Amino acid sequence: MEEGGAYEILKKKFSELPPPTSPSPSSSSSSSSSSSSSSSSSSLDPPSYSSSSPDPFIFKVPHQLCQVNERVRKVNKTAFEQQIISIGPYHRGDKYRTMQICKARYLSNLLERERCANQGANSVDRILSGFIADSQCMEKSARECYEGDLDMKPAEFVAMMVLDGFFVVELLRKFRVYKDQENDDLFKQNLNLTIIAQDLLLLENQLPFFVLDQFYRKIRPYGQPLHDIAIDFFKKMVPELKFPDYNGGREAIKHLLGLVHDSCLPSPQRSDISQKDVVIRDLTFIRSATELSEVGIRFKKRKGNSFFDIKFERGQLLIPTLIVDHDTERIFRNLIAYEQLNRSSIVMDYARLMDCLINYADDVALLSNRGIIDNRLGTREEVANMFNKLNNYVHFSGANFYYSKLFHDVNECYKGLLNRWKVKLRQTYFYTPWDWVLTSIVTASILLVLTFLQTLYSVLSYYRK
DSSP: GGGHHHHHHHHHHHTTSOOOOOOOHHEEEEETTTOOHHHHHHSSSSOOOOSSSOOBBBBBSSSGGGGGGGHHHSSTTTSOOSOOOOOOOOSGGGGHHHHHHHHHHHHHHHHHHHHTTTSSSSSSSHHHHHHHHHHHHHHHHHHTTSSSSOOOOOOHHHHHHHHHHHHHHHHHHHHGGGGGGTOHHHHHHHHHHHHHHHTTTOOOOOOOOHHHHHHHTOOOOOOSOOHHHHHHHHHHHHHHOOOOOOOSOOOGGOSSSHHHHTTOOOOOOOOHHHGGSSSSHHOOOOHHHHHHHHHTTTEEOOSSSSOOOOETTTEEEEEEOEETTTHHHHHHHHHHHHTTTOOOOOHHHEEEHHHHHHHSSHHHHHHHHHSEEEESSSOOOHHHHHHTTTTTTOOGGGGTTTTHHHHHHHHHHTHHHHHHHHHHHHHHHHHHHHHHHHHHHHHHHHHHHHHHHHHHHHHHHHHHH
C-alpha cells in the first residue's frame, strides 16, 4: 500500500462494498468470514456494542466548561494538543503526515501477515475489503460516540477507523510480541514510543474501545484481552501512573483514556461523616504542608498501588510517592477534563488535596524530603505552580469530595489546642538557643535599669527645684 494514498485506497475500497443489512457484529463477521479465519478461532466472546443512539462520550476539551474553553486552553495550551500523532476525527491534516505514513505502513504489514497466515488463500485486497466491511457495520455506532456533527463523509470516517484503529491495535500487539519489535523504528526509538503513549491519553485523541476490541479480534488475539495489554503498555510507557489490574468488563470501557482513569482508582473509602454537623470548608480545605508540620502533624511516604491511597493516622499523613516531571501536568489535565464529563472526581480531588498542601517552594521541599514528591520537573517553584493551577477553571463540588473524612480529621487535629500548645511550648523553650535567651534577659535588665534611673533622675530634679 502506498503510504501517501492510504486514505484514498481505503475510501475507494469502501465505495465498492454494498451497504450492510444490519449494523451488528454478526453481519460484519459473515461478510468477512472469507477474509479472515481469526474470528472463529478466537476463544473470546464476540464484543457487544449497541447500534442504537448512545450518549456521546468522546468530547472536545472541555465539554462542561465550553463557556471558558479558550481560557482553559490558555492555562496550558499544549496540555490537550497532540505532539506527533492524531487518533480519531477531531484533528486531521498535514501536521501529522509522518505518523499517517507510519499508520499506513502498519496496516500494510498487517495485511501481508494475515495473507501469509491464511497461506495465500485470500489476497491482501480481499482481506482489506473484509476489514472495511466490518468497520462499515460499526460506523454509525462509532460516529454517535463523538460530540456534535462530524464533518466527515462515511467513507472518510471508515477510512479513519481502519487506519487509526488497526494502528493502535498493532502497536499494542507489537508491545506484547517482542519478535515483531526488531525492525520497527518506533520501538527502536523509545522516546517516540513514549510520546505516542502520551498522545493516546489525550481526551480529544480517542477511538471507541469497542472498535479497537473488534479489530483486535480480527488479527488473531494472543490469548490476553486487549484492555490488559493496554494497561501493561501504559504502565511501562508512563511510569508516573501506577495502575492496579483492571477487573471491569470490557463493555464498560469507553476508550483508552477512560480505561486508564478507571484502572488507577483506589478501593472505595468514601466519607461517612454527616454533612449536617461539619462546615463544608472543613471538608474541602486543609492547611499547607509547612503549616501542618509546624503544629506537629507529620508526613510519611506510604507504599501503595495507587498514589490516591492517602491516609491520616495518629497525627501522620501517609502519602504515596508521586513522580513529577514534564508530562505530569499534561496527563493530569486530560484526566481531569475526562472527569468533568463523567460522574467521577478522584483526580480532581487529589489535585485539590495537593494544591492545599503545596502553596510555596518550602512545601515542595518538605514533601520532597519525606519522599512524597519525586521532583524531576525542575525547580520547587515550578512544581508548586503546576499544582496551584491544575484545578483552575474546573467545576468543583464538595458534596462528594473523596478526601472529606481525611480533611475533617486533619482539621480537627490542627485545631486541637493541646497539640498546638505543646508545639508552641517546645519551640519557645527547647528549640531557642540559650545565648539568645541570655541576650534577651540582659537586654530587658538594662532597659529596666535605665527606666529606673530615668525615673530617679526626674524625681531628684523635681525636689531640687
